[in-house]
Amino acid sequence: MSVDPNLLTPFKKTPAGESSLREISADAYYVINEVVVKRLGHLPIYKGDFHLLPPKVQRFVAEKAELMRPRGIYICDGTEHESEEIVDKLVERGMLSPLKAYHNNYICRTDPKDVARVESKTWMVTNDKYDTVCRTAEGVEPLMGHWMSPNDLSTELDSRFPGCMAGRIMYVIPFSMGPVGGPLSKIGVQLTDSNYVVLSMRIMTRVTHEVFDVLGNSDFTRCIHSVGLPRPVKQRVINHWPCNPDRVLIAHRPPEREIWSFGSGYGGNSLLGKKCFALRIASNIAKDEGWMAEHMLIMGVTRPCGQEHFIAAAFPSACGKTNLAMLEPTLPGWKVRCVGDDIAWMKFSKEDGRLYAINPEAGFFGVAPGTSKKTNPMAVATFQANSIFTNVAETADGEYYWEGLEDEVKDKSYHPNSRFAAPARQCPIIHPKWEDPQGVPIDAIIFGGRRPAGVPLVFETNSWLHGIYTGACLKSETTAAAEHKGKSVMHDPMAMRPFMGYNFGKYLQHWIDLEQPGRIMPKIYHVNWFRKSAEGKFLWPGYGENIRVIDWIIKRLDGVEGIGKETAIGTVPTPESLNLDGLDGVKLDELMSVPKEYWAEDAVEVKNFLTTQVGEDLPAPIRNEMEQQEKRINDM
Known part of the structure; x- marks a missing residue:
């Protein structure tokens, strides 16, 4: 049997930054498999059977093992025995310590230099720069996405990854984002030399050998991660936490569905199923396939009458997204159940035209x-x-x-x-359908951020297009989740600024294109739990009281008349329409006010932001919405 010799060249020499992930035919597989096994040489398989991996996964593992030179391979299966084995090792080494007040809870500490998200070292890699970032005004640095050329990435990877796992075990983690085999779910395989990552990925994704069974003819996202500290280690390791913070790189290759992460062992830098896959790579897949990958919670809200509505909401970090997803209503008879607290994958149904969402995380x-x-x-x-x-x-x-x-x-x-x-x-209030592979139907989308002044508690946007524009204008105070310090108000469009997977103008156009005949478009709202008085005190109690805002939103969804007052920015509640039973001291007039001077200044600032940051990539319909709102504000 003959085989194309070019198929074998990646095993002769594959630079780290070069993709060699060609699909192979069944006829060619036997020959290539022999090459794979030979190239692995005497590399021990500490757990699992390499030969039982699908051919394309074998090839992926073998290529990267040759590149990173681990001392052995550990194929994860997601069993409890596997977890216990890894936990015991990490406790013995001092990385993990049991929290004795709880059952099976553990604590660890990172090197202080290793933080959960490093935006300045996170890159999207495309041939065309403007597939990644917008055509900003001259001299303006793009805020939404960092671009790197494929050639530069090759140089960066080749200076980091060869031999980076020396002396360490390479863990092969098969994982599913969403229920295994579901129509909205996607598969990933992560390679890592961090036991902490294995344990965390087991919590955050569905790690199981069944993932390999559903690969079939479908592809998978390739996730390569290393803490970047080969053995023997020649520097002090702080808190038993191996990392290389001076050499951190998190790079995404959307066309190849590939992620490379080096130097950090913490958070979204290393748990590649989270923001890297679920938002940056998935948003590219969603654009190509006609669905949505968004930084949104999903909640089910049941009224006293027993009717349930599902809501998706996008807030920047530390704006109460998890709190809302798990809200405990203060109004009698209401019930909230959580589907997800961070990420929503959503697709319109061909059957009923509604938007259905799953939580891809576990x-x-x-x-x-x-x-x-x-x-x-x-x-x-x-x-x-x-x-x-x-x-x-x-x-x-x-x-x-x-x-x-x-x-x-x-x-x-x-x-x-x-x-x-x-x-x-x-979660005590996890929704019974949280793992329904078909998803749950979304009736409303909410945007929100920390806005201490000027922005009312809640308003409904005028249309799908106006809702997109409102999401594009989203702002919030910065948080400890990122590198930004202090409490300055920053733009965070769609709560996706740190997670944009491609050109933001094209992202907005994708949202626009989703509105099609026969589809039932969710209504879009904006909330602000964080408005303050002149004395610096919060005007709204928040937390469980936020159900009162949800109550008003659902009334609007039901078409209840006489509960809305039109303003230049959208429809706010009338004074009597918000249920304030049992609440004292709420200054509703101040909380719902839309001060002209504030919004006139905001309109100028937003226009400058969109003009300089999105530029000619700003879709004409969004530019039109911006101009119409500016006119409404000036006419107030």
């Missing part, structure tokens, strides 16, 4: 500071067992501690960039 990776029994009791209940805490404090009694728990725990130390990872199935 866990919650939450910001710890501010999470308490007061702010989010459901999240606290979720992570009482089988969870991993990173960079939180530990009390003498073996409890976790962070800012916001002062009334519950006496110790007073914490880390602002601390996280918890907990299985979603443990």
Whole structure:
């Protein structure tokens, strides 16, 4: 049997930055498999059977093993025995410590230089720069996306990845974003030399050998991760946390469905199923296939009458997204159930024209500071067992501690960039359909951010197009999740600024194109729980009281008349339409006001932002919405 010799060349020499992931025929596979096995040489397989992997996964693993030179391969299967084995090793080494006050909870600490998200070192790699970033005004640095050329990426990868796993085990993690085999689900295979990543990916994604069974003719996203510290280590390792913070690189190759991550072992930098795959790569797939990959929670809200509505909401980090997804209503008879707290994959049904959403994740990776029994009791209940805490404090009694728990725990130390990872199935109010492969039907989309002044508690946008424009104008105070310091208000369009996978102008056009005959478009709203008085106090109590805003939104969905007042920016509640029973001291007039001077200044600033940041890539319909709103504001 003969085989094209070019198929074998990647095994002779494959630069790290060069893709050699050609599909191979069944006839050619036997010959190539022999080459694969030979190239692996005496590399031990610590767990699993390499020969049982699908051919394209074998090829992927073999190529990268040859490149990164691990001391062995460990093929993960997602079993409890696997988890126990890894946990025991990490406890023995000192990376993990059990939190003795809970069942199967563990704590670890990173090197302080290794933070959960490093936007300045996160890149999208395309041949055409403007597939990634917009045509900004001259001298203006793009805020939405960082572009790197394929040639530059090759240079960067070749300076990092050869031999980077020396002395370490390479873990092969098969994972599904969404229920395995579901119509909206996608498959990934991550290679990593971090045990912490294996444990975290087991929580955050569906790690199972069944993933390989459903690959079939479909492709998978290739995720390559290394902490970037080969053995023998010639530098001090802080907190038993291997990393290489000076050489961090997180690079995405959307056309190849490939992610390369080096130097960091923490958060979205290393759990490549999260933002890297679920948003940056998935948004590219969604554009190509006609669906949506968004930074949104999904919640089911049931009224006292028993009718349920599903809502998706996009907030920047630390704006209460998880709190809303797990809201405990203060109004009698209402019930909220969580489908997801961070990411929504959504597609319009050909059968009924509605937008259906799934939560592609299997866990919650939450910001710890501010999470308490007061702010989010459901999240606290979720992570009482089988969870991993990173960079939180530990009390003498073996409890976790962070800012916001002062009334519950006496110790007073914490880390602002601390996280918890907990299985979603443990959430007391997880929705029965949270793993329904068909998804749940979305009736409304909400945008929101931390806006201390000028922005009303809630308003409904005028149309799908106006809703897109409102989302494009989203702003919020910055948080500890990113590198930005202080509390300046920053643009965060669609809450996707750090996670954009392609040109933002084309992203807006994709949203526009989704509105088609026969489709039932969700109504779009904007909320602001964080408006303050002149004295600097919050005007709205928030938390469980936010159900009162959801109540108004659902009334609007039902077409209840006389509950809305039109303004230049959209429809706000009339004074009597918001249920304030049992609430005292709410200054509704101030909370709902749309001050002309504020919005006139905002219109100028937004126009400058969209003109300089999106430029000629701004779709004409969005430019028209901008001009119409500016005129309405000037006519106030």
